[in-house]
Amino acid sequence: QKEVEQDPGPLSVPEGAIVSLNCTYSNSAFQYFMWYRQYSRKGPELLMYTYSSGNKEDGRFTAQVDKSSKYISLFIRDSQPSDSATYLCAMFRGTALIFGKGTTLSVSS
Amino acid sequence: DTAVSQTPKYLVTQMGNDKSIKCEQNLGHDTMYWYKQDSKKFLKIMFSYNNKELIINETVPNRFSPKSPDKAHLNLHINSLELGDSAVYFCASSLGTQPQHFGDGTRLSIL
Numbered sequence: 001q002k003e004v005e006q007d008p009g010p011l012s013v014p015e016g017a018i019v020s021l022n023c024t025y026s027n028s029a030f031q032y033f034m035w036y037r038q039y040s041r042k043g044p045e046l047l048m049y050t051y052s053s054g055n056k057e058d059g060r061f062t063a064q065v066d067k068s069s070k071y072i073s074l075f076i077r078d079s080q081p082s083d084s085a086t087y088l089c090a091m092f093r094g095t096a097l098i099f100g101k102g103t104t105l106s107v108s109s
Numbered sequence: 110d111t112a113v114s115q116t117p118k119y120l121v122t123q124m125g126n127d128k129s130i131k132c133e134q135n136l137g138h139d140t141m142y143w144y145k146q147d148s149k150k151f152l153k154i155m156f157s158y159n160n161k162e163l164i165i166n167e168t169v170p171n172r173f174s175p176k177s178p179d180k181a182h183l184n185l186h187i188n189s190l191e192l193g194d195s196a197v198y199f200c201a202s203s204l205g206t207q208p209q210h211f212g213d214g215t216r217l218s219i220l
Contacts, residue, residue, distance in 0.1 A: 008150075034208055043113070043199055043211030044152070086150060095140065095206055096154040096165050 003027050006089055006100025015109045019076040023089035023100045026070065030091040030098075033065050035074045038086045038102065047087075048074065079107045112136050113212040115200050121218045124192060130185045130215045132200030140164075141183035142201040142209060143175060152199070158183055195219045 006023045013019055021035075032051055036044035048063035050056045050072075056063045064073040072091075076083055084107050089100040113134045122128055134141065142165075143155040157165035158177040172188045183200060197216050201209040 032206070036211075041213070043201075043213045045211070046208045049208050088152065092206060094165070095157055095159070096142075096167075097201075097209055098154070099152040102150050102152075 003093070003098050004089065004091065004100045007103055008101050010104040010106060012106045012108065013079055015079060015081060015107055017079050017107070019079050019083070019105060019107075021074040021076075021087050021089075021103050021105070023072050024070055025072070025091060027093065028067075028070065030093065032092045033063070033072050034090040034097070035061075035063055036088040036090060036099075038088060040085075044088055076105075079105075081107050081109045083107050113200055113202055113210050115198075115212040115215050117215060118213070119216050119218075121220065122190060123220050124190055126190050127186070127188045128190060128217070129187070130198055130200075130217075132183045132185070132212060134181055134200075134202040134210070136202055136204075136210060138202035138204050138210070139180055140203045140205060141177065141180075142203075143183065143185050144199040144201060144211075146197040146199060146214070148196070156183075156185075190217075190219050192219050 004025045035048040038044045053067045060077045062075040086102040086104045088102040090097045140159045142157045146152045156175040161177045174186045177183045197214040199214045200212045203209040
């Protein structure tokens with residue numbers, strides 16, 4: 001079993017839709033959880049960073065962590081064509097970031 | 110004023126050659142990393158340096174040798190390049206275990 005599982009998609013939604021992206025993990029030692037966004041031919045950029053279970057909101061983005069289920073989510077409200085990218089979940093193992101495979105999202109106008 | 114910059118952006122070379130990729134960060138971070146992203150977009154840690162000291166060395170062939178001349182630089186030298194080395198290599202930096210900031214990658218193609 002991989003340490004971090006993420007459905008690669010692709011996921012296609014119309015503009016304005018609510019998007020839900022998810023990851024599961026197997027290592028209960030993971031403590032810090034991140035979501036990165038990667039546009040084509042660019043490096044990953046940090047979107048959200050959380051430590052504890054619960055929700056964290058930043059504009060149209062909400063990150064949710066459920067440590068008891070080893071499940072994290074990223075919600076995007078009012079999705080825009082500019083949100084079209086690959087979304088990667090990541091979590092720390094020691095000092096190394098362990099990434100999911102990424103979910104490719106396409107938002108059509 | 111790019112935060113994490115890598116050179117070159119593209120590298121096309123023959124199998125068996127030796128090549129280097131350079132990375133510099135101007136964020137004042139103390140930890141730098143090399144990641145490999147394969148054709149399926151899977152991003153995997155290769156090395157990590159903290160204050161010029163190697164702290165992570167995942168199962169990477171010893172043809173790959175990182176070098177950190179100072180805290181702001183981390184270079185990657187690859188000997189005897191193989192077809193399977195074709196990938197995008199990303200440099201990243203962080204302050205301790207704070208979130209990592211990534212460069213835009215070096216696209217390596219082996220002919």
